[in-house]
Amino acid sequence: HGDEHGDEHGDEHGDEHGVCHDMSDHTNNNIDNKADCEAGGFMWMEEDGHSTHDGDYCHDTSSHQNTNHTTEADCEAAGHMWMESGHHDEEMTPERALEQHDTNNDSHISWDEFWAGWNEEHHHGHEGHHEEHHNVAVLYPGNSMEMYEAEHDALPENATGWNLTHAALVGDGNLTLNYSVHSTFGTSLVGINGTDAPTDYSWWWQLMLWNTTSSPPAWEPSEHGIDSVMIGENYSNVANSGSSVTEHIAWAANNSNHSLLPSPAMHDEHDDDEHDEHEEEMLMDIFNESDTNNDGLLNLSELGHFVEEVNEFEDRIPTPEEALEHHDANNDSHISWDEFWTAWTTEGYGGDHDDHDGHDGHSGHEHNATHNSTHNTTTNETHDDHDEHQEEMLMDFFNESDMDSNGLLNMSELGHFIEDVEKWLNPPLGFVTIHVEAEGDYGFLMPADVGFHVLMGEDGHSDHAGHGDHGDEDGDHGDEDGDHGADGDNHSAEETLNYDPHSWLSPLAFKAQVNVVLNGLTTAFPAGEDDFNANAETYSGLLTDLDTAFDAAFGANGVCSTGGHSKTVAANHNAYSYIAVEYDIQFMTVHGLDPEGEPSPEDVAKVVNFIKEEGITVLFVEEYTDQSSVQSIVDETGVTIKILYTMEMAPSDSSDNYMTMMTKNLENLISGMGC
Incomplete structure (x- = not known):
């Protein structure tokens, strides 16, 4: 900024600088300091200097590190995510919202403008996450149906239908399987989660394959046993050919209504649509609450409330579906402790984790960064102790939720885990005011599972005078x-x-x-x-x-x-x-x-x-x-x-x-x- 503004922007803010923004046409001009910018009727927008990316960059979602790929094509070809400048670690502000989403330059944000920008920012790079997975549908004798899935990468090379059955039903669904293995005929499924086919063969578990070559695609009975069904893209199901090939399978009681079996594609789209609809509904509620004049548009003042609520919405604990979508780094349809802890310490879920235990001034991001050298040893040790306590608490929740003790949480176990974490972060609170009239020892009888914390009231007194002296010797009370x-x-x-x-x-x-x-x-x-x-x-x-x-x-x-x-x-x-x-x-x-x-x-x-x-x-x-x-x-x-x-x-x-x-x-x- 030169000598003229060096004291204001250089010494006080270090490398921090800003740009002067014209709200009428959403362009930046050449004014290089806040005073002249605002005097000209423009908006000075600080650039916080936290991002080390001057342009787009490539991000490895499994290691949460940035790579050296310089083009979007090379990045995505390597299996990574291409991040456009301005979308990483950048807290939304009302000014930034107007700059990025006000497409018609009317200095307001409509719902359509916001939602289009939100989808571009938050759903970019995630569309392909569930493309390479395989479904296993289960249709029970009473026509109740469940759908399970396994990621392609979680299956062995040249995976069979039995590999998929076990990965989806046992791994994803946490179900039990009753089966037998014959030296000649291979694996035979007898029961799923306690529903066993009767020995009189009045009904049995029938293997169905998803035929993508028919018009429209449909389920059809397999011409081969489960060990001879190969999991792949080029569908084939010809009798006496040695094997069948399919991407998705179903186990259906032969006496059930097979028309109830859903399309795997429809199932995936339903899940995604359901999640998007829930997210859209919640954000639209926030938008409407912020639109105080009910004109369907948010001005800069209304955007302040809206952005604050949206930032809180993003800090919330994810749903099990969101956790798998965003943090299942190895795509095995489970969350490991390492995957969870990486997400917890980098995404800032639950807001400022320190505040939960009464510590100030350090967010979850800062705990995993190198402390500035001005912090003394005692401060670092205090925060290290806090980190360890927090990690121990969360690990206890993780292990308690890991019902099958395999070190991984499936969808059902994730639901239990996330519920425990939310209760820990946001415990039910009540307040009472106690007026202590005399010095002494006081005890409070509380239930064993209720914590009790004494806070000094705003009008609290550190001392109460005694009554030993009541005036002069002659009894005069002045x-x-x-x-x-x-x-x-x-x-x-x-x-x-x-x-x-x-x-x-x-x-x-x-x-x-x-x-x-x-x-x-x-x-x-x-x-x-x-x-x-x-x-x-x-x-x-x-x-x-x-x-x-x-x-x-x-x-x-x-x-x-x-x-x-x-x-x-x-x-x-x-x-x-x-x-x-x-x-x-x-x-x-x-x-x-x-x-x-x-x-x-x-x-x-x-x-x-x-x-x-x-x-x-x-x-x-x-x-x-x-x-x-x-x-x-x-x-x-x-x-x-x-x-x-x-x-x-x-x-x-x-x-x-x-x-x-x-x-x-x-x-x-x-x-x-x-x-």
Whole structure:
């Protein structure tokens, strides 16, 4: 870029550079820096410099290495894949999508433009992968049918029909075969996967050959035994000729409906079409979700969402069919551990594998590259350990899925394996928020197969102050103690209320809930709106009066404050945060929010000391509290027991209601404080 832009592009980005792109005609111009490009109304497109290919190149799909072939013809003649520039390791961006797929230059991408480009990029080079394979159809006595296959390269030279039968049914289908071998007549098939022909010959397994020379091609009975059927292209099936030749065979119960046997070509096309249709359907859903204005086109903004979702789609774990299509390097219709591990470490399936275990900053690609020399030994060892752990986990899944223990996964086993990997990458998650009110040791009882991870909350506290000091020796509680929350901790009022569900214990908070109920009833039953409004107004007036009574007792000018009484209370359960905050009352409680918990000796001692220091004469408990549970505190301090109603359950006195119980709470608090 020269000296003028050297600092901006050279020092900061190294070899990274870009081109200036004219979106109106999708051509690049000669502007060589981002500032001038954008000032001219064009788009600056960074080139990340990761690709070492300035042009097209030849790729060996078995070794995942690039070869020295320089032409597409030589590359494909050698059995490799010709890769066009721009299709390798290049993450799609909205700008690149427009550049590559906007064929009518309208600065938008239609579905047809995208799908045509997708097919060209993703299906190029794969069309011939399944061309050289052979099918074995099985038609059972009840006319149920299954189709299996074996790759041509997996068969021995001069393969027979029996070689194909064994490779397809045992290798691909994981079926069992029952057969006998006669010294004169050769191999005779008796049963397939437990379906054996009867000894009375009421039916038997009949060998059928796929005749490609008939018009149209069709299945016909073999004129020779399975050992004399050769697997090849030039079909022949003439009696007494010594052998037959075919590409595909079928085993059909002789009493079954042979017209149900499918064409091998139709079977292959159906599988491919089914896969393509599924892929197209998923991508079209993403396209339509991204098309926020529903005009059938994606602009640059909509492309941002679309490209992000498509990149995630490409990172997903492949289906068994996709795994065989793309990663079966030796074309044996199985996936070996080496084939899987090569794909896993080079394709980035499942996204950033490090993130799964909580490691940052290194993708699956980087784990198999040479670390930069600036990484220290400890960092490398950490990532090596992580790699080993990840590989061990995946190998365990692989071996568990390898039902026949042959070191290879067939289609059925691949399904089990991929399901395990997906569960490992995307485990079901749930979250709970736990508010810890006091220091101590906590245990969580969990099922054996559930992992439990503790995360610091965004508003978490590293320390909670104790309560040993409660003001001056003369008992004056100044501003410092005025900040105490419901349980005596130095929490703000707002934070304290975050964890207390007993909002109805504040008449003003309950009055706000009356309005919520009023709105709900009016919406559900509009005909009763007048009655609802009248009742709500009356009840709100009662709550206002109740608040006035509480304020007259505990407010700044209330009888407790003017009489010099300490508004300090001891209780067994921290259910009174709303009363504490609204009327500036300090509660010291034995339990936290859960009244069923077992207080520790330290908790009891803290309350006992508090009662003695503050000269408290009453301990408040709930209506249904077993009072024997606080007897030790009563014995040590001499306090009496009074009730504070929390109204978590129906009252024991059926004549009680909210107003009567809150009035009792007011009276008991006044009495307990000695006001």
